[in-house]
Amino acid sequence: MSSAAPKNEISGSAVLATGTGGLPKLAITTPWSTAEIYRHGGQVTRFQLNGQPPLLWLSEKSLFTSGKAIRGGVPVCFPWFGPRPGKPAHGYARITEWDLATTATLADGRVNVQLRLPKCAGGAEAFGGDVELNVTVGETLTLELRASNSTSAPLQFENCLHSYFTVGDIAQISVTGLQGGNYWDKVGPATERSETAAAIRFTSEVDRVYTNTTGPVEIHDPVLRRIIQVEKSGSASTVVWNPWVEKSQAMADFGATEYRQMVCVESGNVAPNDLTLAPGQTAVLQVVLGSRAV
Numbered sequence: 382m383s384s385a386a387p388k389n390e391i392s393g394s395a396v397l398a399t400g401t402g403g404l405p406k407l408a409i410t411t412p413w414s415t416a417e418i419y420r421h422g423g424q425v426t427r428f429q430l431n432g433q434p435p436l437l438w439l440s441e442k443s444l445f446t447s448g449k450a451i452r453g454g455v456p457v458c459f460p461w462f463g464p465r466p467g468k469p470a471h472g473y474a475r476i477t478e479w480d481l482a483t484t485a486t487l488a489d490g491r492v493n494v495q496l497r498l499p500k501c502a503g504g505a506e507a508f509g510g511d512v513e514l515n516v517t518v519g520e521t522l523t524l525e526l527r528a529s530n531s532t533s534a535p536l537q538f539e540n541c542l543h544s545y546f547t548v549g550d551i552a553q554i555s556v557t558g559l560q561g562g563n564y565w566d567k568v569g570p571a572t573e574r575s576e577t578a579a580a581i582r583f584t585s586e587v588d589r590v591y592t593n594t595t596g597p598v599e600i601h602d603p604v605l606r607r608i609i610q611v612e613k614s615g616s617a618s619t620v621v622w623n624p625w626v627e628k629s630q631a632m633a634d635f636g637a638t639e640y641r642q643m644v645c646v647e648s649g650n651v652a653p654n655d656l657t658l659a660p661g662q663t664a665v666l667q668v669v670l671g672s673r674a675v
C-alpha cells in the first residue's frame with residue numbers, strides 16, 4: 382500500500398526545506414550518504430558519507446544571502462572564472478537563484494537533482510544559451526554542468542566547479558596527480574611554472590591554475606585517514622587553492638583559522654583553456670567526488 386509522500390517531500394530521498402538564511406534547500410538522504418543543495422547558486426553545500434567526516438567543506442562564517450556567494454561546497458563558476466572589474470567574481474551563476482527542474486530517486490537508491498540557470502540571469506553579461514546542473518548523490522557525488530549554445534552565434538565562456546574539501550590539517554595533506562603539468566602561480570605576479578612534485582604540500586598560500594590537465598587528482602589526508610578522489614571529464618584546467626592565514630583573515634566569510642581544515646581542488650576550463658561553443662554545440666563538465674578510508 383503506497384502512502385502519500387509528506388507534502389514537502391518531492392522524492393523518496395529529497396525533501397524541500399528552509400535552509401540557512403531562510404534560503405530554500407534540498408535535504409538529500411541516500412543509503413550511503415547525505416547531501417544538501419541550495420537553489421542559491423545551484424550550490425551543493427554538503428556531501429557526507431555515512432560514518433565519515435563531511436567530504437565538502439563549508440565555512441562557519443559563510444553568508445547565505447542574496448547577491449553573495451556561499452563559502453564552501455561546490456560553487457558554480459560560470460560564465461567566467463576569477464575577478465572582472467565591476468562584475469561578480471567567478472561569474473553570476475553562483476549568486477543567482479537556479480530553478481529546480483526535477484528530482485528523482487533512482488532504482489539503485491541514488492538521488493538525481495536537475496537545476497537550471499534562468500536564461501535571464503546575468504543581464505547584459507548573460508551567457509545566452511541553456512545551462513543545467515545535474516547532481517547525483519550516492520556513494521559518490523557527481524556534478525555535471527551542461528552549457529548548450531541555443532543561439533545562432535558562437536559563445537565563448539569559462540566554467541569551473543570550485544570544490545571545497547574538508548581536510549584534517551592542511552599542513553599534513555598532499556595532493557597528487559598534477560606532476561608534469563604547467564600551472565599559473567597566482568600568488569604574487571602571475572608566473573608560469575612546471576609542477577615537478579609528485580605530491581604537492583602546503584606551507585603557505587597556494588593559488589594555482591594547472592592548464593591542460595585532464596586526469597584524476599587525489600587528496601591524501603593522514604589525519605582523517607582517507608584519500609579524496611577528484612575524477613573529471615570535459616575539463617582541461619585544475620585549480621588548487623588554499624588562502625592560508627592572511628588571505629583567509631581578510632575574508633569576512635572565512636573563519637580566522639578555517640584555512641587549516643580546507644583545500645580547493647577545482648575542475649573546469651579556465652583561460653587559456655576557455656571554451657567556444659558553435660551554435661547547437663553543448664559542453665559537459667563533470668566531476669565525480671568520492672573518498673576511501675586508508
Ligand code: TA6
Pocket residue numbers: 450463470471567588620621622645647
Ligand atoms: O580558487 C581560486 C580562486 O580564484 C582564488 O584566487 C580565490 O579568489 C578563490 O578563487 C575564491 O574566490 P572568491 O571570489 O570565492 O572569494
